[in-house]
Amino acid sequence: MADKITIALKRGASCVGCDIAVVNLSEKLLDLLAIADIVFAPTLIDTKYKDLKAMPDKSITLGIYHGAVRNSENEELAHIIRQKCQIVIAYGACAQFGGIPGLANDTTKENIFRTVYETTHSTDNPQKVYPQEEWSDDNGHKLNLPKFYERVKRLDEVIDVDYYVPACPPTYDMNLQILQMLSDFVAGKSELPPKGTVIASQKIVCDECPREKSEIVSMKDIKYITEIIPDEEKCFLEQGIICIGPATRAGCGAPCMEANMPCRGCMGPTAEMEDQGGAILSAIASIITPELEGLDEDILKLVDKIKDPLGYFYRFTLPTSLLDKTKQEE
Numbered sequence: 001m002a003d004k005i006t007i008a009l010k011r012g013a014s015c016v017g018c019d020i021a022v023v024n025l026s027e028k029l030l031d032l033l034a035i036a037d038i039v040f041a042p043t044l045i046d047t048k049y050k051d052l053k054a055m056p057d058k059s060i061t062l063g064i065y066h067g068a069v070r071n072s073e074n075e076e077l078a079h080i081i082r083q084k085c086q087i088v089i090a091y092g093a094c095a096q097f098g099g100i101p102g103l104a105n106d107t108t109k110e111n112i113f114r115t116v117y118e119t120t121h122s123t124d125n126p127q128k129v130y131p132q133e134e135w136s137d138d139n140g141h142k143l144n145l146p147k148f149y150e151r152v153k154r155l156d157e158v159i160d161v162d163y164y165v166p167a168c169p170p171t172y173d174m175n176l177q178i179l180q181m182l183s184d185f186v187a188g189k190s191e192l193p194p195k196g197t198v199i200a201s202q203k204i205v206c207d208e209c210p211r212e213k214s215e216i217v218s219m220k221d222i223k224y225i226t227e228i229i230p231d232e233e234k235c236f237l238e239q240g241i242i243c244i245g246p247a248t249r250a251g252c253g254a255p256c257m258e259a260n261m262p263c264r265g266c267m268g269p270t271a272e273m274e275d276q277g278g279a280i281l282s283a284i285a286s287i288i289t290p291e292l293e294g295l296d297e298d299i300l301k302l303v304d305k306i307k308d309p310l311g312y313f314y315r316f317t318l319p320t321s322l323l324d325k326t327k328q329e330e
C-alpha cells in the first residue's frame, strides 16, 4: 500500500450536513490528513468539476458520495466518481436510502413543480413559468439545466457501491471507526471489509440504548415530544412517544437518547429487515394496548393520533421501501 491514499468527497442532493460531519472530526482531521490527501471536495476546498474530470480513471483511492440522486447532474457526477475512484462509499442516509429528499417519492414531479412555482404563498409567477431543461436567448446562447427526475434514487440505483455508511449525518464515533479502518489499511495491518459491507453494527438501536425498559413493553397512549417533558431514564415507547429504535440499525451510539429525543431511524434497517417502516409498524402494533383493552375503536383512536405516518416510519428510507417498489411496478 502507498504511504498515503487519496480521497474525493462529492455531494448529490444533499443538505451538506455530511460534509460538515467530516469536518467535525475536529483535531482528528489531522490524523486523516496524515494518511490521506483530499484531492476533490468542492464544499471544503477550491476544486472544480473539470479538475476531477481531468484526473485519470481509478487514480483516486476513495470516493465518498453523500446525498441522494434527484437530477441528471447528481447522476452524472456519481458516474464520474465511480470512474475516477477505486472504492466508492455511499455516505449518509441520503446516499444509502434516499434519505429525507426521498420523501418526495410520495408525490410527483408535476406536483412538486406546481407547489414550488405556482401555489406557494411566496411565489410570484403569474405567467406560470417553469424551469426548462434548455433555454436560448435571442443571440442563440444556450443555457442547460439538469433534468429533474420523477423520483429520488439511492446511489446504488445508478452506480456500483462498495461500502455503505448510514446515518443523518454519520456521527463522530462512526467517522472515527472509518478513520481507524483506513489507517489500518494504509499501515498494512488489515484488509478492507468485504464489498457491500455496511460500516455500522448488526444490532438495533435498542441494544445500545441505556434507557430502562420493562420485560414486556406496552404503549397505552400516543403522545408527541412537544406535549410532554419525557422522563430521561425511561424507554420512549413506554411513555407513548414513537421511537424508531426497534427498527433501526445500531452503530451511531444512540446520541439522540442523551438529548432526550426519540430515535428517528436515520441508521436505516438492519440486514434482516426488508422494510424499516413495516418493521416499526409491526413492532408498534404488537405493543399498543389502550387503557380500555380489547376495544377496536380505542385502538383506532390511538392509531389516528399518529400524524403523518409515512413521514414517521419512512423518514429516511422511502426510496428503499416496499411501498416505493410497488409504486414503480404500477
Ligand code: SF4
Binding pocket: 013, 014, 015, 016, 017, 018, 066, 067, 091, 092, 093, 094, 095, 099, 100, 167, 168, 169, 170
Ligand atoms: S444524510 Fe442527512 S446530513 Fe447527510 S446529506 Fe442527507 S440530510 Fe444532509
Ligand code: SF4
Binding pocket: 205, 206, 207, 209, 210, 211, 213, 234, 235, 236, 237, 243, 244, 245, 246, 262, 263
Ligand atoms: S424504543 Fe427507543 S427508548 Fe426504548 S429502548 Fe429502544 S431505542 Fe431506547
Ligand code: SF4
Binding pocket: 167, 168, 205, 248, 249, 252, 253, 254, 255, 256, 257, 262, 263, 264, 265, 266, 267, 268
Ligand atoms: S439514535 Fe436514531 S436518529 Fe439518533 S443518530 Fe441513532 S439512528 Fe439516528
